[in-house]
Amino acid sequence: MSNKEASLKEKLKQALSSTVRVISDDLELNQKQDKNKSSKKFDFFEIDNLAGPRDFVRLRAESDSAALKKKFSDDLVFKKNLPSNSSCKSLYTIAEKIRYEQLGFRMLKGIEKNLNQNYEQIISLKRKDQLKTKEDVSVAEAFELYMLKHFHNVKLNSLTSRMLEFWEKDFDLSVKDHFHFLKENLDDQNKYSSKFSEILQNMDIFDTEENEEQKEENNDEGQDNPSNENEEAESEDQKEQSKDEETETSLDSDYDIDEYKMDEQLVDTDSDKESSEQVIQKTNLKNLNLEYKVFTNQFDEVIKAENLENSEESAKLRRTLDQQLIGFQDVITKLANKLQRQLLAKQNRAWDFDLEEGLLDSSKLPRIIMDPYNSLSFKKEKDQEFKDTIVTLLIDNSGSMRGRPITIAAICADILSRTLERCSVKVEILGFTTKNWKGGKSRELWNKKEKPKTPGRLNDLRHIIYKGGDTHWRQAKNNLGLMLKEGLLKENIDGEAIQWAFNRIKKRKEERKILMVISDGAPVDDSTLSVNSGDFLEKHLKKMVKFIEDKSDIEILAIGIGHDVSRYYDKAIKITDVNELGDVMVSQLSSLFETKKRFH
Incomplete structure (x- = not known):
């Protein structure tokens, strides 16, 4: 400046x-004000x-x-x-x-x-x-x-x-x-x-929403206060809660993870007709998951970030994130502004002038001043050819991201969200981890059932919605600070997280859909890998990414922090210094908007 x-x-x-x-x-x-007094800021x-x-x-x-x-x-x-x-x-x-x-x-x-x-x-x-x-x-x-x-x-x-x-x-x-x-x-x-x-x-x-909300609150109470005497009944309650959440939030995944076969209602149930492309996609996705097993999904959760912590703690974590922003904001903001200029240029904004209604054309005011009998002139913006777009940022919330990596990821997500929203590009920010280390309740149940061989995924998933695609950044800004919450970051099961993000974004009505994954390496869950093949999680991740790349119109790219993720993604880049993340995220998005995807 x-x-x-x-x-x-x-x-x-x-x-x-x-x-x-x-x-x-x-x-x-x-x-x-005096240093000892709190200043009022605006x-x-x-x-x-x-x-x-x-x-x-x-x-x-x-x-x-x-x-x-x-x-x-x-x-x-x-x-x-x-x-x-x-x-x-x-x-x-x-x-x-x-x-x-x-x-x-x-x-x-x-x-x-x-x-x-x-x-x-x-x-x-x-x-x-x-x-x-x-x-x-x-x-x-x-x-x-x-x-x-x-x-x-x-x-x-x-x-x-x-x-x-x-x-x-x-x-x-x-x-x-x-x-x-x-x-x-x-x-x-x-x-x-x-x-x-x-x-x-x-x-x-x-009325209907209130009833559904009351059901959900009751189920939440049951989940937060488990009774050992009624464990089986509670498990059924949790399954029902999961079903209620999937019904209420149509963007969440529509598959039964226990059997890991795709549900017949994978495509929206309110659609009377499915296109041939949707039918083929649904069938292919079913076949994709036949080899991947999950021992149980009754302890998994999809949770909104604001429900992870009370508002006071959320605000405190946001302030911590803002303090971290100070050191990076100048550099990342310059990059974000560069992306904004590129996107605005892409949108080919143009105006129709000399209209009878619309926005007042201030450039024509001098002639009114010179001759009051001249009529006011108005203008309207022409329709844009720029495609309606949504970008989903899927951020690895595993323990290895703790410290600087997760802080930079949160900062970049925050600034990119603001930037893209200014350009009428919707942004969704998601995170993925597990609820527990060492398998949690899923492994406990496996132990009680006498440890059947090759049980499949053996941990409790936690998928987090930090910001929905239709939520404005200002409404979700405190949620992004929750990535810094102590004890949140645990294991990472990437394949199912990508499938969850894919199922959400594919139901969006935007013409162009981009999924950006930020991770620091291979999927790791000690509980699962200790009782399955060593490449069990990697194989599913590769198949899931390959399916999205080859069989869908969703553009997927990945940024690996300290690790090469090109063995999983066609469009991938590795960064060695976490400080490069902002530059790479912006440049990768810029290149995507410069090129058109070829559909398979």
């Missing part, structure tokens, strides 16, 4: 800081990474919104009225955000302009190629559009109007009759939020 750029960004930061202090009525915010939303006018609009709006939250939103009142049904919580948060922003509109017209300009920008950038059913639009996304339309009076375009149509009648039934009360009580957070909590919890659309 040049001295001039640094000076301009510092001036921008000072201007924003002053504005935030005035809006929030907190004059000490971001002021230097997050300036990646001010060092501004790449254009859109980022500036977003920065200005998010700063205003955060300052309004500080001024008008009481955290204790927010928590007091928080709905008990977790499905409602994201909608409740959106409703509160709309409330304090509306109060900001009353304060200053400039705040209203900044926020609505940003919302219009967000709406103009939304892209969904397939909009056929409600399942194609998340309820939270639709609810935000509903609130923007009816409270902020933001004009929706044709796409977002169609997105809202799937849910608008449901929202109207529950919310519309309360508009007057809610708008009259915007300045009374307790009245507003308690009413919204009541509205949301009475919504019919959440």
Whole structure:
């Protein structure tokens, strides 16, 4: 960064800081204080990474919104009225955000302009190629559009109007009759939020989800508090819990690991017809697993990272990760910005000008000033040819990654996630390990059953979702710090982890799908390898990767940390110094976007 750029960004930061202090009525915010006192800091939303006018609009709006939250939103009142049904919580948060922003509109017209300009920008950038059913639009996304339309009076375009149509009648039934009360009580957070909590919890659309959630919580309690007297019954409960999770989360694997034969419902059960390609893929995947055995899957788990630790510890681990970021951020951020520029260039952004509606074309404003009788000119962004894309980062969470390797992996995943999201590329971050050393409960059960020969995989899997593909980085940022959690990293069974990640990504609707694996070598599980052939796990890994490379349209590549993984993957690179990871991840992704995959 040049001295001039640094000076301009510092001036921008000072201007924003002053504005935030005035809006929030907190004059000490971001002021230097005595070393013995805790300073009040304000997050300036990646001010060092501004790449254009859109980022500036977003920065200005998010700063205003955060300052309004500080001024008008009481955290204790927010928590007091928080709905008990977790499905409602994201909608409740959106409703509160709309409330304090509306109060900001009353304060200053400039705040209203900044926020609505940003919302219009967000709406103009939304892209969904397939909009056929409600399942194609998340309820939270639709609810935000509903609130923007009816409270902020933001004009929706044709796409977002169609997105809202799937849910608008449901929202109207529950919310519309309360508009007057809610708008009259915007300045009374307790009245507003308690009413919204009541509205949301009475919504019919959440009844099924709440029942499923209650079942899952009950099963979790049974798993966390095992009874030796009822071990067999509990095992059945855990199987049922696993089935419930697979039903609720359609992106998780659809196979019965006990027999390790692919289930007949490998392709989505709600599809009435399967393409010939899907049928062939399903058959090939079944044949692939005939030689691979699993002794039991009743102790395996697919878990969201936020359920691994309480929120306080998650925040603490995130702060630890942020401290580690300081030493690498400059280098990796430069690389990430390079990737961003390449992707944006690929997207061939172009505009139609001189339209009667759309975004205001500011370049034509001088002619209005010179002659007020000239009409306003608008512009719209043309459709892009750039393929809708998702990238899954699958990170080895084995014990050998402890220390610097897992820290760098978490940092790179964090920065890449932010970068790719700016370019409308979805990112999913997954991790894989085992729940225990030395086999855990799977081996205990094997011992009780008199140790049958060649039992197959003999450990309890733990597959972790750090960030879902539809989850924004800001919502998942604390989860990434959980990779540093003490005691998390154990064994690595790569073949099944890749199959799990493959089953998730193949069900996505994006046109282009990329799976990047970060590992430090061969699959290792002492419990499994001690009672099976020495290449038992490696053979399955090789077959799984070969299948994805040859029989699917998913692009897979791997980065080996300190080990050559090219014997498993066609597209693989080895790094000897973990500090190279950021450079290699960015360059490998860049090369993928430069080339088109040839389908087999």
